[in-house]
Amino acid sequence: MKCTTEGIAGFGCDPWWLIGGKALVIFVFLVLTVLLSMWVERRVIGRMQLRIGPNRCGPFGLLQGLADGVKLALKEDIVPAGVDKVVFWLAPVVSAVPAFISFIIIPFGPTVSIFGHQTQLQGTDLPVAVLLVLAMSSMGIYGIVLAGWSSMSPYSLLGGLRSSAQMISYEIAMSLSFVAVFMFAGSMSTSQIVAGQQHIWYGVLLLPSFLIYIITMMGESNRIPFDLPEGEGELVGGFHTEYSSLKFAMFFLAEYINLATLSALATTLFLGGWHAPPPITTIWAGANSGWWPVLWFLIKIWAFIFFFIWLRGSLPRVRYDQLMKLGWKVLMPISLGWILLVATIRTASREGLNQTQLLIYGGITIAVVLVGSFAWDLVATSGRQVDPYAEPERATAAEPAQGGFPVPPLDLPHYHGVLPETAARKEVSSGTH
């Protein structure tokens, strides 16, 4: 194959030390981002809640993440009785590994010279790079589901089930929000998508897609306002209730890496990737060359991470039925309609039709259909609306946790079939502790 430095074909031509170096740099970057974003999160949340936050370890408490990591590694590794040991061990690994892999296709910058070698600042690129990220995030679901199942605990199982349903639902809407970007970029490779945003960011051009992505991004990351899989008020810790020590650390790592990956993907697909923000490029022509783009990229990523933290500080948790309704009945239909609209306009402008006229008539039709469907939905459902706050009728005598919190009994008939003796004997009755 002929070696070039531009385009997708250029990625196969790096010398071995450069490929290894890139992988190492991405790994170190991710670990550092996790440590730093943990600290930033706790400090910012502290500020928002009128506290100080961690400030004891090192300057400004910067080494807090490191201290927590060492603490986690030195803790006792507890394996509960009756768990499926192989799967119990496999789950954190399956959770962490795909999180690392998806960052390999994120472009950090344009072509630069490293030790006299021209290369692009990106681990590698594929013609279908964005699909790789989606595939890896759906692999990550396995970590959560298997952790929930193998822990032999109802809290974990419920957390795992909630999480798998939530992530699959939101992943569909997320993939749909990418489709408009693919249509405009004419490619699924991240470097070409970034190159397509030289003049205008897709986040501006395709604002509805961007907004849908932001909402689904929250759903995918299992964070507030969609952190039901580990809602600590209901499920202790959700799927990782039974995990401790390094295994728990791996879940933690995976969660924060996913945060960074989702932010990086949003930057790449909607905020112009490593391109400098608009006012800078007009006054400084060199902003998009050399190593400067890495700075713009990092600024954008951290703006997203701050946004995540900000939302965590300001929003309450949604109810599970609200979450599912939002995902399936709002985000998906709107995405599909928006894709149809974008495709129609693209085709019409390519065929040379009058674009403004088309936009006006198309907009009016879609508005009428949308308003009509929502009105119909209101009329049809208003008669049989169930009040979610109504006290459900419950048989108080048969309730396993009378007067206490609604603790799921360990011997639920549909749960894990028959319990082994060891696990059943150690059950702690609820309400007395």
Added chain:
Amino acid sequence: MTTLDVVFVLLGVVAVGAAVLVVTTRQLVHAALWLVVSFGALAGGYLMLTAEFVAWVQVLIYVGAVVVLLLFGIMLTRAPIGRSADLDSGNRWAALAVALATAGVLVTVLVRGFRTAYAPLDVAGQGAAKPLGESVFRIWVLPFEVLSVLLLAALVGAIVLSRREI
């Protein structure tokens, strides 16, 4: 045989071996996990044939959605940890015969249909979405539409089965 051939054959062995384990394992959830391994090896096989789009869609849909939903269904109903005694069926020899017959039909069709239709693997960009989309929506558009009607029928059937007040 080149290295690529060896890797391809190994992936095939993994896919078939995992598929056998799916039906022979005594642990219900492990069967679903072996199915993941089998689908993953199949995706690896697609990658070796430079069909990148198909490979990642295979991971995304089969590994990431179908088996996760399968696990979801198992866990909502009954997902025992450890071995289950009642996973064997008396029909296993009939099932084996049907499986072998199906495999025979599929292999024969493939071999007779594509006997000499070799495609070069070193063409850049042939595994991307564009060539695939062109061939699906231009040459093979009728089978594609028939398949979507089949899926629609399955969807309607599922709704009819699960709702009473229709």
